[in-house]
Structures are given as C-alpha cells and as structure tokens.
Amino acid sequence: MYIAQEAPGAPAEHAEYNVLGVPLAEVIVGLIAFGVLLFVLTKFVFPRMESMFQQRVEAIEGGLVKAEKAQAEAAALLSQYKAQLAEARTEAARIRDEARADAEGIRADVLGKAREESDRIIAAGREQLAGERASIVRELRGEMGALAVSLAGKIVGESLEDEARRRGTVERALADLESAGAR
Amino acid sequence: MITQPGFLASEFPPGVDVFDYKSLIPSLEDSMWGGAFTKLSLLVWMAVAIVIIFFLVTYRNPTLVPTKKQWLAESVYGVVRNNIATDIIGPQGVRFAPYLATIFCFVFVTNLWSIVPFAQISPNSHLAFPVVLAVLTWFVYIGLGIKKHGVLGYLKHSTVQPGVPWWVHPILVPIEFLSNLILRPITLAVRLFANMFAGHMILLVFTLGGVALWNAGPLLLKPAAFGSWAFAIVMTLFELFILSLQAYVFTLLSATYFQSSIADEH
Numbered sequence: 234m235y236i237a238q239e240a241p242g243a244p245a246e247h248a249e250y251n252v253l254g255v256p257l258a259e260v261i262v263g264l265i266a267f268g269v270l271l272f273v274l275t276k277f278v279f280p281r282m283e284s285m286f287q288q289r290v291e292a293i294e295g296g297l298v299k300a301e302k303a304q305a306e307a308a309a310l311l312s313q314y315k316a317q318l319a320e321a322r323t324e325a326a327r328i329r330d331e332a333r334a335d336a337e338g339i340r341a342d343v344l345g346k347a348r349e350e351s352d353r354i355i356a357a358g359r360e361q362l363a364g365e366r367a368s369i370v371r372e373l374r375g376e377m378g379a380l381a382v383s384l385a386g387k388i389v390g391e392s393l394e395d396e397a398r399r400r401g402t403v404e405r406a407l408a409d410l411e412s413a414g415a416r
Numbered sequence: 417m418i419t420q421p422g423f424l425a426s427e428f429p430p431g432v433d434v435f436d437y438k439s440l441i442p443s444l445e446d447s448m449w450g451g452a453f454t455k456l457s458l459l460v461w462m463a464v465a466i467v468i469i470f471f472l473v474t475y476r477n478p479t480l481v482p483t484k485k486q487w488l489a490e491s492v493y494g495v496v497r498n499n500i501a502t503d504i505i506g507p508q509g510v511r512f513a514p515y516l517a518t519i520f521c522f523v524f525v526t527n528l529w530s531i532v533p534f535a536q537i538s539p540n541s542h543l544a545f546p547v548v549l550a551v552l553t554w555f556v557y558i559g560l561g562i563k564k565h566g567v568l569g570y571l572k573h574s575t576v577q578p579g580v581p582w583w584v585h586p587i588l589v590p591i592e593f594l595s596n597l598i599l600r601p602i603t604l605a606v607r608l609f610a611n612m613f614a615g616h617m618i619l620l621v622f623t624l625g626g627v628a629l630w631n632a633g634p635l636l637l638k639p640a641a642f643g644s645w646a647f648a649i650v651m652t653l654f655e656l657f658i659l660s661l662q663a664y665v666f667t668l669l670s671a672t673y674f675q676s677s678i679a680d681e682h
Contacts, residue, residue: 250432250433250435250436252432252435252543252613253543254543254544255543255544255547256448256451256544257448257451258448258449258450258451258452258457259451259452259454259456259457259542259544259545260544260547260548261452262451262452262457262460262461263460263539263544263545263547263548263549264548266460266461266463266464266522267464267518267522267548267549267552269464269468270464270467270468270518270521270522271514271515271518273468273471273472274467274468274471274514274517274518274521275514275515275518277471277472278471278472278475278489278493279493279513279514279517280514281475281478282475282478282489282490282493282494283510285478285480285490286494288480289480292480
C-alpha cells in the first residue's frame with residue numbers, strides 16, 4: 234500500500250505488471266524460506282513433540298499399571314492379614330483350651346491331695362481312738378475283775394476270792410462281756 | 417491508513433499495479449533478482465523467522481505437564497497431526513504431519529500479514545509463493561504414488577476409475593489424468609493466491625474508497641467515508657477468517673492428495 238503512492242511517480246519505468254507472473258527470484262525465495270522452515274521444524278521441533286506425546290502416553294499407561302500393582306499388593310496384604318488373624322484366633326483358642334485343661338488338672342490334683350490328707354487325718358484319728366479304746370479296755374479289764382471280785386467278796390465272803398481265782402470265773406465272765414460288747 | 421488519508425488519495429480505484437512491489441535494494445530494481453528483495457520477500461523471511469522462534473522458544477524445555485506456551489505450540493502441531501494427517505490419511509499419516517504442519521504454519525503466517533498493520537499485504541497474493549508450495553505438494557504426492565504403485569501402476573491408479581463401462585474410459589481417462597495429475601497443483605496454488613489477492617483488493621477498495629469519498633468535495637459525502645472505513649474494518653475481520661480457512665484448506669487438500677496416492681483403492 235505504501236507502494237501505491239510511488240506508483241504515479243514512475244508508471245512508465247516498468248513493463249505492465251503481470252498478475253499471474255511467477256518470477257524466478259520469488260520462487261527461489263519461497264523455496265529457500267520454506268525449506269529452512271521445514272528443516273528447522275522437522276529436525277528440532279516436531280520430533281521432540283512426538284517424543285513428548287509418546288512419553289505422555291507412557292506416563293498415563295505406566296500410572297495405570299502402577300495403580301493395578303498397588304491394588305494387587307493391597308489385596309495380597311489383606312489376605313495375609315486375614316490369615317494372620319485366623320492363626321492368632323486358633324492360637325488363642327488353643328491357649329484357652331490348654332489353660333482350661335491345666336486348671337482342671339490342678340483342681341483334681343488339689344482335690345486328690347485334700348482327700349488324701351483328710352483320709353490320712355481320719356485314719357490317724359481312728360487309730361488313735363482304737364489305741365485309746367484298747368488301753369481303756371485293758372485298764373477296765375484289770376479293774377473290773379478286781380472290782381467285781383472285791384464286790385462279790387464283800388457280798389459273799391472272803392473265801393470266794395480264792396475259788397474264783399481257781400476256776401477262772403472272772404476271765405470267762407469278762408470274755409463273755411467282751412464278745413457281747415464287740416457285737 | 418486512516419490516519420494519513422491524503423497519502424493515498426491519488427489512486428482510486430486501485431489497479432493491479434498495487435501488487436507491483438519494487439525492490440528494496442534500488443540497484444537490483446531492473447535485474448531479475450529484484451523480486452528477491454521486495455517487501456513481500458522480506459515478509460516471507462519474517463514469517464519464517466517468527467514461526468521458528470515461536471516453536472523454538474515455546475519448546476525449549478518441554479515438560480510432561482505442558483506450560484501454557486508449550487500447550488499452544490503442541491496444539492498447533494497436534495491439530496494438524498490429529499485432525500488433518502491422521503483423520504484423512506490414517507495411522508500412517510503421522511509421518512506426513514511435520515510437512516503438513518509446516519505448510520499450515522507457513523501459509524497461515526504469510527497470510528496473516530495481509531491484516532497486520534504496516535505489512536497489510538500477504539506474500540501469497542503473488543502467485544509465485546503459492547506455486548512453490550503447491551508444486552512441492554505435487555512432487556510429494558506423485559512421488560508417494562510412484563513409490564507405492566510404480567510408474568504405470570500409479571498412472572492407472574490415478575486415471576482409470578474402476579466400475580465404469582468400457583466405452584466411458586476414452587472420455588474419462590483424459591479427464592481424470594488432467595484433473596488428478598496436472599490441474600491439482602494449479603488449483604491449489606490459484607485458490608490460495610486468488611483469495612489473498614482478492615482480499616487485499618477488497619480492503620483497498622473500502623479504505624481508499626473512504627479516502628476518495630472524504631476528498632470528493634461535497635460535504636454530504638463525508639459521512640459516507642466513515643461508513644466505508646467501518647466496512648473496511650468488518651472486511652478485515654472477514655479477511656482473518658478467510659486467511660485462516662485458506663491455510664487450513666491448503667493443508668487439508670495436501671493431505672487428501674497424499675491419501676489418494678497411497679490408498680489401495682479409489
């Protein structure tokens with residue numbers, strides 16, 4: 234447009250302008266300029282964009298794979314924990330059972346011991362009683378004979394004492410008494 | 417433009433001569449190399465520099481989680497890669513994505529000059545630049561076809577339509593040959609060139625028309641100048657739409673041609 238103001242100044246200087254002309258100089262300029270642009274962009278810019286697109290695709294796909302892996306890991310951990318929990322449960326049950334059995338054993342033990350002790354005490358008491366009884370019987374036997382004889386002597390007369398000794402009447406009477414007492 | 421109306425008032429309506437840019441190096445003006453140093457060539461170089469700097473700066477330290485700038489650079493490439501290359505050519509289209517993305521960026525930024533203040537002309541309004549791109553695409557898709565089917569196989573692949581009665585072939589084969597192998601690069605180049613050329617013309621008509629109305633004399637016409645300028649602004653926005661669309665279409669058609677070359681069937 235700036236040229237427009239020059240045009241009237243020098244119209245005859247040039248041949249008629251050919252709108253459809255293709256001057257070689259412009260073709261060369263166009264070729265070189267476009268060639269330079271094509272070279273620079275194809276060599277330095279677009280391949281880097283392609284590799285960036287590729288990296289982006291890989292990053293997204295890699296993220297998906299990573300997420301999947303994390304999920305699988307979590308699932309594995311969960312099942313592991315569940316197994317551990319079940320194991321702990323059975324362990325606890327086992328310990329409880331054992332403790333119960335132990336308690337049972339201890340109780341039986343204590344009971345047995347107590348019974349034994351009581352038996353022992355009872356037996357000892359019985360023994361003591363029997364001993365005491367025997368000694369009492371022995372004492373009584375001696376005293377009763379003498380008492381009965383002296384009593385009878387007092388009643389019947391002194392002569393009976395010798396005869397009774399001779400015939401063992403007192404012993405027999407005592408034996409009868411004893412057997413009757415034992416019965 | 418609007419701030420310096422007297423500057424441009426001399427020329428209305430604008431002719432094709434407004435596209436005749438002089439060499440920025442006066443001594444080369446009359447040699448054949450003058451065209452290599454015009455404002456348009458400068459804009460082409462600037463576009464290339466801007467695109468390269470944009471990508472190198474935004475993609476200097478790429479990270480897995482992109483920054484805003486990195487995301488912007490990636491979406492430019494990503495749109496061409498996924499929505500053009502892969503959608504049209506299929507999974508193997510990814511290997512054409514760098515070429516297609518470069519085409520898209522180059523066409524888009526050079527087109528964008530048509531509405532950038534002080535540039536206000538797209539290099540693509542000179543046929544030579546679209547021709548370069550179209551011929552490159554043409555070479556690529558012919559090369560792909562020959563590599564895939566062989567010379568004769570590709571010739572048959574691109575000219576003989578299956579499922580057509582035999583007596584139609586004498587008419588259809590020359591038409592297919594012409595449209596698939598000869599006219600494609602021409603239509604590709606001319607479509608882009610004509611759009612940018614016409615867009616520039618339309619903007620000139622409305623801005624210079626406003627100037628002409630302002631300078632016309634009768635006081636009654638002066639408000640009309642503002643209407644004309646307002647419409648120039650509307651057309652600038654429209655031009656933004658067109659230039660984006662053309663960059664997209666150029667890339668899309670290139671991808672379609674590549675696909676037709678490497679397809680097994682029609």
